[in-house]
Amino acid sequence: MNNDDEKTTDDATTGTTTPGLGKKDAAAEADETGTTTEAGDENGSTDTPFTERVAVVHGDRVEVVDLHKSFGSNDVLKGIDLTIANGEVIAIIGPSGSGKSTLLRCLNRLEEVTSGHVYVDGEDITEKGVNLDSIRQRIGMVFQHFNLFPHMTVLQNVTLAPVELGKLSRTAANERGRELLSRVGLAEKAAARPAQLSGGQKQRVAIARALAMDPEIMLFDEATSALDPEMVGEVLQVIRDLAKSGMTMALVTHEMGFAREVADRVIFMAEGVVVEQGDPRELFANPKEHRTQDFLSKVL
Ligand SMILES: Nc1ncnc2c1ncn2[C@@H]1O[C@H](COP(=O)(O)OP(=O)(O)O)[C@@H](O)[C@H]1O
């Protein structure tokens, strides 16, 4: 089906976000805004309780406003406006080079924006004085390449950041780490080294590592693109479970079937702009814009 052989790029863009090894506690208060996965089928009927509406109105975890990003004279993002609601899963698709990774990286300040704003729970994270460790604790990221530390065990990889950042005691981190490893199906690999794991297992460890910081939002940048085909499914299953658990997520993916299945909304980007977005079934079946049609005709 999709023989997307253009996996040439990106290898250089895989900084690790194991949230900086500063200190800082950043008591990321658990915002219990109730899960408002609005199904969109409630079109303003008057019997919706008022409180629910308020939750929907204030439901955006992420708001991107007129975001521009240039590298030298290369204008990569040319005015992106985007929201991600609480508990929402968005899939970002589009041709290679369209700025998908750059956009994700701007959402947790792995890149400085050139202009525009990114609000996370109302806080503008593009401002000078923001605490980067705190941002990256709240927004976990998983890359195509997992960047595990080879000399550490799986459990040590998972517990490193929360312990270094003073978020959890060693004992608590180990307990939480084991819990997360079992959640990604790797309980029995706690003492293994990354070299003893398959690609799919390594990526599941990387997901557990990101979850160890208790993020409120998770970003996935082509998390399955570097995997052998037979390992894609096990990683998608972990992402699917996370989506079901109500995690707010943005997925950049080449897996169109997965995007259609898991995402609440699909965003099609090309040449640094959001060309079209909408309900996955609708967008895949009935793309309105010429560039979307053209792209989908190549990948579906
Ligand atoms: N750190 C960087 N320095 C210079 N150019 C970059 C950097 N990161 C990305 N780019 C450029 O930005 C453009 C978009 O890249 P990227 O966001 O990786 O696209 P995508 O993820 O959609 O394939 C490309 O032209 C790429 O070369």
Ligand SMILES: [Mg+2]
């Ligand atoms: Mg990319």
